[in-house]
Amino acid sequence: MHTPGPSLPPETPDSGGDSRDARRADFVAATLACLAEYGYQGTTVRRIAERAGVAPGLLTHYFSGKDALVAAAYRTLGGRFSRHFDEQIAAAGKDPKARLAAFIRASFRSPNLDPDLLKVWVNFWSLIVNDPEIRRIHAENYADYRTRVAGLVEAVMASEDRQVARRDLEMLAIGISALLDGLWLELCLDQSVFDTASGEQIALEMIATRIGVPIP
Amino acid sequence: MHTPGPSLPPETPDSGGDSRDARRADFVAATLACLAEYGYQGTTVRRIAERAGVAPGLLTHYFSGKDALVAAAYRTLGGRFSRHFDEQIAAAGKDPKARLAAFIRASFRSPNLDPDLLKVWVNFWSLIVNDPEIRRIHAENYADYRTRVAGLVEAVMASEDRQVARRDLEMLAIGISALLDGLWLELCLDQSVFDTASGEQIALEMIATRIGVPIP
DNA sequence: CCCGGCATTGTACACTTGTACAACAAGCTA
């Protein structure tokens, strides 16, 4: 799957080389695939290695251990989501309402709502509770998320000549992200009750009425 | 902790006796305690037995295996929550708005928001994804939950002489339960961002504006 | 009083887990 040899020797001590990062990315990809298919319980070092097409022992050569690999996978997935949101918002142009709508819709469209990714995400949620490192990453992700939501809402309000107190904006952001998380969660646990299109509509309506501004 | 001997021999084949149920309840309690303290990973048969003050081998005498015990624990916890909701709603009297408010408030008050119980709940969420039996139980719980929410909202609307289509009511119930679940989730993952009082307020405001009726 | 049937114990078993490590392969420098 990969040419084994490194093309260049490490130049600086910390930038461990490009091929090394690519190999680490392979491990992360294999880990996410295993989490999606087998859950955290079934995501063993051996299965990850098998998925990556390498020997189990190689893991400790690229990561300090399984925990570090899982944390890296969580970081990667969070970054991927974040980038997806940024892209969709940017693609919506400059109108604040369109940007908020694009963000909400992005929460229910690929690659975010790939059922496999949802399963992975729920697994990470359960890890947050007990693993301090994963919790630290979550705290960052969640803070970024709330900041993003608050910014989008603030822009919409400003465009309507309405001022919102900072604290109200924060509460609003918590409520909106909770709604999206909750819809996401249930959609992940059981996709037979409602589908992504319904989830999108529910979120749009609830958020629009809450901030008192119709969203296109 | 328990008198070991059975007080009465089994009368009928299926009602296996009272003491037997009590013993099973002990196991369930120990399992929930372990889930809260160590997470699912750390909830081993040996630790459960230690918590219950019995030998590990006794588990298979009361349950077909660890999976069955965990499923029983999930069922127990869901039932406990459900009962808590019923009580709080009933205690609120007959006014539909007061009843809805009581339900929302109950979501953020003891025993529901005991941090330990939240940790347990998140662990179960991650199990739903991969365990069919747990998923089945969740489907029941979630259906009951939505029915309850829909009923409360419908009563409020009726008291305001407003009719809501069945499908709109269902979507409303999904949105409200998603909001509550999302707030619950974040409150569980990281209690430093907002507290239960804020969560309660956010939920009340968001739901009240959504259904267009102020909630006391 | 003894005895049959439970509840309960402690342990053994087969298996899986994450990690460590000696050995081999392969390319670059000199």
Next chain:
DNA sequence: TAGCTTGTTGTACAAGTGTACAATGCCGGG
């Protein structure tokens, strides 16, 4: 080509997993 570094393998190891089971204790009914 020799030597060195690095990637990679396969396996071994200790620890821990859920479960099965013979043995023990203890009670109530005859």
